[in-house]
Amino acid sequence: MPKPVPQPDQLSKPFWDAVNQRRLVLQTCTACNRRQYPPEPTCAQCHSATNLEWQPAKEPVRGTIYGYCVMYDSRLIPLHEDQPFNIAVIKLKEDPDIVFLSHLPGTPPDEVPVGGEVELFFEELKLAPGRLIHEWKVVK
Amino acid sequence: MATEYWPNSRLRTKTGLGVWEHRGKVAVAGIGFSPTMRRWDGADLSTSVGALTIIAAQKALDDAGISKGEIDGVVACPIGMGDNWGPESVTGRPYFAPPYDTEDGLIGTSSDWLIKNMGLWNAKTTFHGATCFNTAMSVGAQVVGDGLANTILVIRGMGNPPGRYHQSPETNYSGPRQWSAPFDWRLEPLIAYGFDQYCRKYGKTHDMVAPFVLNQHRNGLLMPEGYYAQNRPEMPTKEDYLAARWVVKPMSIMDMDMPIQTAVAFVVTTGERARGMKQKPVYILNHASQRGVVRSTTETLDETEAFAANIAAMCYEGSGLTAKDLDVFNPYDGYTLFTQYYLDAFGWHGVKRGEALDFYAGDISVEGPHPFSPSGGNNGNGRTRCWGQYDCIQQLRGQAGKRQVNIKAETAIAGAFTPGTSDWTVYCTSPD
Numbered sequence: 001m002p003k004p005v006p007q008p009d010q011l012s013k014p015f016w017d018a019v020n021q022r023r024l025v026l027q028t029c030t031a032c033n034r035r036q037y038p039p040e041p042t043c044a045q046c047h048s049a050t051n052l053e054w055q056p057a058k059e060p061v062r063g064t065i066y067g068y069c070v071m072y073d074s075r076l077i078p079l080h081e082d083q084p085f086n087i088a089v090i091k092l093k094e095d096p097d098i099v100f101l102s103h104l105p106g107t108p109p110d111e112v113p114v115g116g117e118v119e120l121f122f123e124e125l126k127l128a129p130g131r132l133i134h135e136w137k138v139v140k
Numbered sequence: 141m142a143t144e145y146w147p148n149s150r151l152r153t154k155t156g157l158g159v160w161e162h163r164g165k166v167a168v169a170g171i172g173f174s175p176t177m178r179r180w181d182g183a184d185l186s187t188s189v190g191a192l193t194i195i196a197a198q199k200a201l202d203d204a205g206i207s208k209g210e211i212d213g214v215v216a217c218p219i220g221m222g223d224n225w226g227p228e229s230v231t232g233r234p235y236f237a238p239p240y241d242t243e244d245g246l247i248g249t250s251s252d253w254l255i256k257n258m259g260l261w262n263a264k265t266t267f268h269g270a271t272c273f274n275t276a277m278s279v280g281a282q283v284v285g286d287g288l289a290n291t292i293l294v295i296r297g298m299g300n301p302p303g304r305y306h307q308s309p310e311t312n313y314s315g316p317r318q319w320s321a322p323f324d325w326r327l328e329p330l331i332a333y334g335f336d337q338y339c340r341k342y343g344k345t346h347d348m349v350a351p352f353v354l355n356q357h358r359n360g361l362l363m364p365e366g367y368y369a370q371n372r373p374e375m376p377t378k379e380d381y382l383a384a385r386w387v388v389k390p391m392s393i394m395d396m397d398m399p400i401q402t403a404v405a406f407v408v409t410t411g412e413r414a415r416g417m418k419q420k421p422v423y424i425l426n427h428a429s430q431r432g433v434v435r436s437t438t439e440t441l442d443e444t445e446a447f448a449a450n451i452a453a454m455c456y457e458g459s460g461l462t463a464k465d466l467d468v469f470n471p472y473d474g475y476t477l478f479t480q481y482y483l484d485a486f487g488w489h490g491v492k493r494g495e496a497l498d499f500y501a502g503d504i505s506v507e508g509p510h511p512f513s514p515s516g517g518n519n520g521n522g523r524t525r526c527w528g529q530y531d532c533i534q535q536l537r538g539q540a541g542k543r544q545v546n547i548k549a550e551t552a553i554a555g556a557f558t559p560g561t562s563d564w565t566v567y568c569t570s571p572d
Contacts, residue, residue, distance in 0.1 A: 002311070003322040003323070004310065004311050004312065004313050004321040004322050004324075005311055005312050005313070005322070006313060006314075006318035006319070006321070006322055007312050007313060007314035007318055008318070009314060009315070009318075012318060036436070037436055037437065038316070038319045038436075038437060044433070044435075066337075066440070067333045067334075067336055067337045067340075067441075068333055068336070069329050069332035069333040069336060069388050069389060069390070069391070070332075070386070070388065070389040071324055071329065071388050072385070072386040072387055072388065072389060073385075073386075073387045073388070074324050075306045075307055075308055075326070076308055076310070076321070076324055077307055077308060077309045078309065078311055079324055084386075084389070085324075087323055087324060087325060087329050087333070087388075089333055089437075089438060089440075097435050097436060098436050099435075099436035099437045099438055099440070100437060101319075101320065101322075101323035101325045101437055101438065102323065103323060110389065114340065125322075127311050133322055
């Protein structure tokens, strides 16, 4: 699937750099021990801008399928050929407040095991060869 | 200087503020809708969004029985709902001669455009509300309540130019979209997955929405101002709903309102002034705005339900009403899979959390004991996000025609858009 290509900025560059090295890092506020994704300029809880660090997610990175829908009529023209496709919402197992999105590659449309476990992997972006994006696959 | 957007900090966005300081001191004195059409033909400037806004505004003035010179302010939601028209848009179409030499008047209508082109010579106070007509109503109520203007027009022009809109060939995304676009996540998937979560939590199914959608269309066909009543007076069936194509399963094309080209205008003034105008005043008891912040990439069902509960709490607290006091209820329905959150949260006619879809199976007709969403909403009339507001005024005046509810109609609430971002108005036939 020709996923749109994310364009890193100053705030997000450490995240995407890590993804390109097949690592998942999460912005963490060391003052209140709170993780946030996507990253923000300040901690959304204590508003600290100086205590934010990038910390690695716990390996192996696992998540739970919280919910999903099936796209039949995307607004993004480059994705039309792949319709229908799943879009799932994944809760990070080590911190369920952190939510990721996924197409669940390998899982047929509308056959998504809600509540099932998924594992992180890295997918090469078709539209940007050599660049990676974080994805999830069903493990049970 | 261009008109400023009213900041969120001056809206009522949280509980604990108490009763609105201008409760019952501001009123709606006039309402007007332009004709509706599916799309603009791209050539006839007499049916442009700007021209339709002038028609709606003049109807609102006539309804109130006042002249243009009595308007001293305009509050608009100036943004369009579809793609832009001109050179900067995907299609790159050329502009026209003034006053159609920018997007203003072609895809939306600003306060400044209306003042200039309608000749509202006495209108000195202008503000804009960002999200939709409901935002503009909240701003307008506060503007009049604060004494920044006495008698204003609140307007929204909504354009639907030729072609299918919001189709993008873009392959690179920055800013907040860098996190969502690669997975094709935006509002519609959020609604669909959220509804799926709702069904899993409460043991409901998508087909249970059918009675609500059909009732919206039935009510819409009783709204002479609506698109379907004017252009497509055919009543859909349950089979149509169940067979409708998926856009984002479990949301079908019939769960989504149809874009149209039209405009609306209200005259908002002080309660005192309204009592001297042509129509029976409909007083504003409160306005409330939800500006929810989510914890991570997207909203969870818990967050959606908390947002909806907060909207209801704000509406009731600021107006002094309770669920038992609410007669007419017109919550947002442009995506019908949002509406259950509002019905659950407001507790209208005793509905409790998780019960909305069961409630749809009862008698929700305008003739019956539970006339839910008597406007027909956006689903039954076309996308404007203001049919609910319009219907509340008509119901409380006793001017809703065949949609007039048989139950008591002394209080009303309407609002839009999403549980996370929406604006609501509470109305009453009495200022007290």
